[in-house]
Amino acid sequence: MSTATPTSGWHADPELLGQYLRGEAGAALGSSVEAHLLRCDTCRGRIRPLVDPAPLGDVWARIEDTVQAPRPGLLHRLVRRLGVPDHDALLLAAAPSLRAGWLWGTAIALLFAAVAAGQGGSRGAVFFLMVAPLVPVAGVAVSYGPDIDEAYEPTLAAPYSSSRLLMLRSLAILLTSVPLAALGGLLLPADNWSAWSAATWLLPAAAGVALTLAGSTWTTPTRAGTAVAVAWFVVVGAVSSPEGTTAAALLTGPALSLYAAVALAAAVVFQARSGRLAVMGRNA
Amino acid sequence: MRGSRGNRGGDSDAALVAALGDGDLGALRELYDRHAPWLSVRLSRRCSDPDVVADALQDCFQAVWTQSGRWRGDGEVAAWLWGIAVRRLVSRLRGRRQVLVVPLDDSAAPGRTPTDVSAEERVLLGVEYGDLGAALGRLSPEMRAVVQATVLDGLTSREAGRLLGIPENTVKTRLHRAKARLREDLAVGATEGLA
Numbered sequence: 001m002s003t004a005t006p007t008s009g010w011h012a013d014p015e016l017l018g019q020y021l022r023g024e025a026g027a028a029l030g031s032s033v034e035a036h037l038l039r040c041d042t043c044r045g046r047i048r049p050l051v052d053p054a055p056l057g058d059v060w061a062r063i064e065d066t067v068q069a070p071r072p073g074l075l076h077r078l079v080r081r082l083g084v085p086d087h088d089a090l091l092l093a094a095a096p097s098l099r100a101g102w103l104w105g106t107a108i109a110l111l112f113a114a115v116a117a118g119q120g121g122s123r124g125a126v127f128f129l130m131v132a133p134l135v136p137v138a139g140v141a142v143s144y145g146p147d148i149d150e151a152y153e154p155t156l157a158a159p160y161s162s163s164r165l166l167m168l169r170s171l172a173i174l175l176t177s178v179p180l181a182a183l184g185g186l187l188l189p190a191d192n193w194s195a196w197s198a199a200t201w202l203l204p205a206a207a208g209v210a211l212t213l214a215g216s217t218w219t220t221p222t223r224a225g226t227a228v229a230v231a232w233f234v235v236v237g238a239v240s241s242p243e244g245t246t247a248a249a250l251l252t253g254p255a256l257s258l259y260a261a262v263a264l265a266a267a268v269v270f271q272a273r274s275g276r277l278a279v280m281g282r283n284a
Numbered sequence: 285m286r287g288s289r290g291n292r293g294g295d296s297d298a299a300l301v302a303a304l305g306d307g308d309l310g311a312l313r314e315l316y317d318r319h320a321p322w323l324s325v326r327l328s329r330r331c332s333d334p335d336v337v338a339d340a341l342q343d344c345f346q347a348v349w350t351q352s353g354r355w356r357g358d359g360e361v362a363a364w365l366w367g368i369a370v371r372r373l374v375s376r377l378r379g380r381r382q383v384l385v386v387p388l389d390d391s392a393a394p395g396r397t398p399t400d401v402s403a404e405e406r407v408l409l410g411v412e413y414g415d416l417g418a419a420l421g422r423l424s425p426e427m428r429a430v431v432q433a434t435v436l437d438g439l440t441s442r443e444a445g446r447l448l449g450i451p452e453n454t455v456k457t458r459l460h461r462a463k464a465r466l467r468e469d470l471a472v473g474a475t476e477g478l479a
Contacts, residue, residue, distance in 0.1 A: 021325055027428050028417030030329065031436045037322050038363045041297075044322050051321040059324075059338050059345075060316055066342075067309065067349045 012036060012043045014050075021050050079172075091165055092172050106135055106177055110184035130236045132181045133205035134229050139173035140166075140212050141225020163274035166221070170213065178202070203259040208232060210266035217273035297361035304352035312349055319362060320345070323369050330433075330447060331373060340373035347372065370437050374446045419469040427462040434459055 012020075012033055019025040020033045037043055076093035080086060113131040143166065181201070208228050215224025292300065292314040303311035320341060327337045347368055355364060420428060433444035434455065441459070445452040 023329065026417060027420045027423075027432070031420075031432060034326055034329075034436070037326070038360055038366060041318075044318065044362065047325065048317075048321045051325060055334065055338060056320050056324060056341075059320070059341050060313070062342050063312075063316070063345050063349075064309070066346055067312070 010036075011040065012046070014046065017043070017047050017050060021047070088168060092168060103176060103180075106139070107180050110135065110181055114184040128184070129201060130233060132184060132201045133208055134232060135177045135181045136174050136205045137208040137212050137225050137228050137232075139177045140170045140209050141221045141228075143169040143173055143221060163270075166213065166216065170209065174209070178205070181205070200256065203256050203263070204232070207259040207262040207266070210263040210270065214266040214269040214273070217270060298355075298357065301348070301352050301355045301361055304349060312345065315348070315361075315365075316345055319365050322362075323365060326366065327369060327373055330370070330437075331377065336373070336376050340369060340376050343372035343376065344369040367438065370439065370447075371443065374439065374443045377449070378446050416466075416470065419466050422469060423462055423465060427458050427465070430455055430458040431462050431466075 016025065016029075016033065020030055023030075025033060033043075037047070073093055076089050079089040079092050084092065109131065113128045211228045212221060212225045215221075215227060218224070292303075292310055295303075295311075295314070297315065297318070300311040300315050304315075323344070324337060324341055327340055328334070331337055331340075344365065348365065355361070420431070423431065429448055430444060433439050433447055434441065437444075439447065441455045442452045445455045448455070450458075
């Protein structure tokens with residue numbers, strides 16, 4: 001009998017659909033109803049009034065919200081792919097220093113610095129030495145704050161730790177700008193000290209970033225970063241002789257331990273004063 | 285709610301899916317009105333947690349919205365939707381230790397026989413003769429769940445395992461045994477019927 005039943009013209013009666021809905025149809029019968037529903041618009045229409053509309057309305061409201069929401073940007077989606085939670089990804093993506101324009105600017109500035117270093121011999125190396133450690137510092141300086149961050153007011157009002165936000169963005173900036181600067185360092189002519197300097201500039205960079213972060217607990221990151229940059233230019237300018245040879249002293253043993261000590265001390269200060277970050281915007 | 289394009293009631297499912305590509309929210313609404321009710325019932329028969337079912341339903345229609353281009357234009361839109369919905373359910377259940385699966389209804393309604401088991405399903409089960417409904421009813425709930433997930437819902441062993449909260453290999457073993465049981469059962473039924 002079942003083998004002879006045509007698949008068109010047959011429809012589930014309300015009693016059968018009711019049984020299926022309540023889970024009272026048997027295994028085979030339930031599966032049969034399901035197979036039939038895939039092909040029969042009439043029976044799909046008959047089951048509609050039997051289903052509770054309230055949960056379906058809720059689900060539709062959520063669908064409508066989601067599909068009408070603006071599509072997250074490329075960076076936001078990329079960061080989310082890496083396993084960063086959605087809200088963190090959004091805050092990261094809003095960082096000014098992670099914009100394409102910023103990254104291009106960094107790359108071009110470093111390229112010019114490296115080319116100038118290559119052309120200018122030992123004096124050029126000083127030039128690169130001055131610029132490279134400041135790239136991460138500048139990135140951190142424009143990562144957060146009332147004068148630069150479009151999302152500043154929303155994040156200030158949100159129940160989200162400012163120091164966590166600053167650390168999160170600083171980390172992301174280091175991950176993007178340090179490889180760029182390292183690449184620039186490799187373009188330097190490999191005489192006796194510049195090959196080594198391609199890596200050792202990371203320590204002054206770390207000290208600069210830590211100082212900027214610590215300074216951010218007093219003033220805005222932009223001002224702290226500017227102060228660190230000016231100080232660095234003064235130091236490099238003071239120790240450089242016209243021949244550029246003594247600049248190498250900035251990247252040798254004693255100086256390197258000094259950078260490490262400064263980085264450590266600044267990190268401690270930042271940790272101790274990180275609560276002050278929350279009120280940063282008010283006196284800026 | 286219907287959007288500015290007026291009533292879509294007369295459009296076919298396929299036409300509605302095609303309209304999704306142009307960002308027509310009214311078409312999505314009409315598809316939802318037509319298909320969400322039966323999809324939610326069918327999903328509820330696989331998972332008794334209404335929140336998970338609602339999430340899967342939401343995922344399904346969001347996927348339809350963003351990936352309507354994947355609709356190849358042949359076959360039933362309903363079958364396509366079910367394929368998406370059940371896989372969304374499986375991925376919602378991924379990683380959950382406590383999976384609440386509804387056992388298939390044990391109370392096989394007496395006096396009723398399957399009227400619309402398709403030829404494809406019968407071939408897949410290796411069933412030619414005999415009372416399929418009764419034979420399915422005699423399987424243990426675990427085996428029936430495996431048959432339903434793999435043969436009737438078209439999931440892979442891995443997906444079925446996630447849905448049912450058991451390892452992939454267990455799905456294969458149970459399916460193998462279930463098929464053997466069904467063949468055996470139906471062969472006996474057929475000989476008895478002849479006698």
